[in-house]
Amino acid sequence: MTVAAPTELDLTFTASGATQHVFVSTHEPSDGWVYKTPAILDALLPSPVTWRTAVATRGWKRAVLAACVDARRRLETHDGERPVRLRTLARHGLQRTATLADRCVDHAWAVRHRSARLRQFQRMCLALRELACGPASDVVLPFRILHARCTLRVDGRAHQYAGPVLQQRRADHFFDFFTGFALFRWADVAEGQHRLWRCGVGLVDTDEILGPRNWALLDGRLHLADTGSLTTDLALARRAVAAELLDAREAQIPVWWPASAGEPLAEYFAFVRRDVGEARLGALWGLDRARRDCSERSTPRLVRGSGTG
Ligand SMILES: Nc1ncnc2c1ncn2[C@@H]1O[C@H](COP(=O)(O)OP(=O)(O)OP(=O)(O)O)[C@@H](O)[C@H]1O
Numbered sequence: 001m002t003v004a005a006p007t008e009l010d011l012t013f014t015a016s017g018a019t020q021h022v023f024v025s026t027h028e029p030s031d032g033w034v035y036k037t038p039a040i041l042d043a044l045l046p047s048p049v050t051w052r053t054a055v056a057t058r059g060w061k062r063a064v065l066a067a068c069v070d071a072r073r074r075l076e077t078h079d080g081e082r083p084v085r086l087r088t089l090a091r092h093g094l095q096r097t098a099t100l101a102d103r104c105v106d107h108a109w110a111v112r113h114r115s116a117r118l119r120q121f122q123r124m125c126l127a128l129r130e131l132a133c134g135p136a137s138d139v140v141l142p143f144r145i146l147h148a149r150c151t152l153r154v155d156g157r158a159h160q161y162a163g164p165v166l167q168q169r170r171a172d173h174f175f176d177f178f179t180g181f182a183l184f185r186w187a188d189v190a191e192g193q194h195r196l197w198r199c200g201v202g203l204v205d206t207d208e209i210l211g212p213r214n215w216a217l218l219d220g221r222l223h224l225a226d227t228g229s230l231t232t233d234l235a236l237a238r239r240a241v242a243a244e245l246l247d248a249r250e251a252q253i254p255v256w257w258p259a260s261a262g263e264p265l266a267e268y269f270a271f272v273r274r275d276v277g278e279a280r281l282g283a284l285w286g287l288d289r290a291r292r293d294c295s296e297r298s299t300p301r302l303v304r305g306s307g308t309g
């Protein structure tokens with residue numbers, strides 16, 4: 001067996017989301033491609049990773065986290081609220097210890113998050129490989145998955161990274177917010193997901209499920225651009241389209257993204273959600289994959305090589 005040598009890449013930073021960094025080629029920045037790595041540099045993240053901003057969504061973890069955050073806040077609180085009843089000296093000692101503890105916990109938190117982002121990136125690559133040769137490969141922006149050794153240039157400093165890289169076509173228009181509803185065909189969001197589901201691939205992030213945030217236009221067509229929430233895990237995909245979760249996200253959007261105020265939000269979400277839900281996902285999941293498995297057994301096929309490098 002021969003193992004392909006890693007591709008050598010020299011990349012320059014352009015943007016970062018919460019889970020992936022985005023680069024362009026240093027020598028050919030306008031070659032029409034972007035290069036994505038897992039978010040390995042904490043300083044580039046849009047918001048810092050600290051235990052206090054962590055989101056525990058379920059059960060006792062949520063209660064414990066809320067209690068810790070509250071205790072930590074009370075230790076700092078003097079203005080307006082009732083001060084913590086401790087003698088000043090004791091309080092200062094406690095505050096210093098808490099600050100030190102914060103730093104240690106934040107460090108451990110950041111390490112844990114970094115490896116979680118790496119694992120997520122690997123899961124995404126698996127899902128993309130699953131899509132690469134199938135009938136839904138064009139739901140996402142054209143891509144290649146590379147096994148690469150990279151020099152990552154950020155603000156005059158060079159960092160080294162070796163591992164999976166997603167090379168993806170640069171979009172003409174990336175929907176970063178819940179705006180621009182007049183720019184695309186609304187049905188593409190649900191129809192795109194149906195095609196993914198039929199291949200046994202789903203989304204776990206409500207933003208991508210609702211769209212158009214994290215989708216993009218290339219040559220006038222809508223494609224999924226932020227592929228970080230792709231999964232081949234049916235249980236995860238099913239949980240993500242639960243009505244309560246989508247309701248909650250829909251309710252947050254006008255509050256968190258005031259820029260969406262002039263958009264036909266309610267009309268758009270009602271349109272998409274008519275065709276996106278647990279029942280539909282259950283009915284479509286894996287249908288094309290099953291068919292592909294059967295035809296592969298009877299007729300060996302050529303596999304298009306665009307999905308792997
Ligand atoms: N193919 C592309 N073409 C043009 N710009 C892009 C492309 N991919 C990403 N970007 C830009 O980089 C940003 C981060 O990329 P992306 O959304 O894939 O990362 P992420 O970490 O998964 O984001 P999130 O925080 O939404 O999870 C995008 O918001 C967008 O502005």
Ligand SMILES: [Mg+2]
Binds near residue numbers: 017214226
């Ligand atoms: Mg994104």
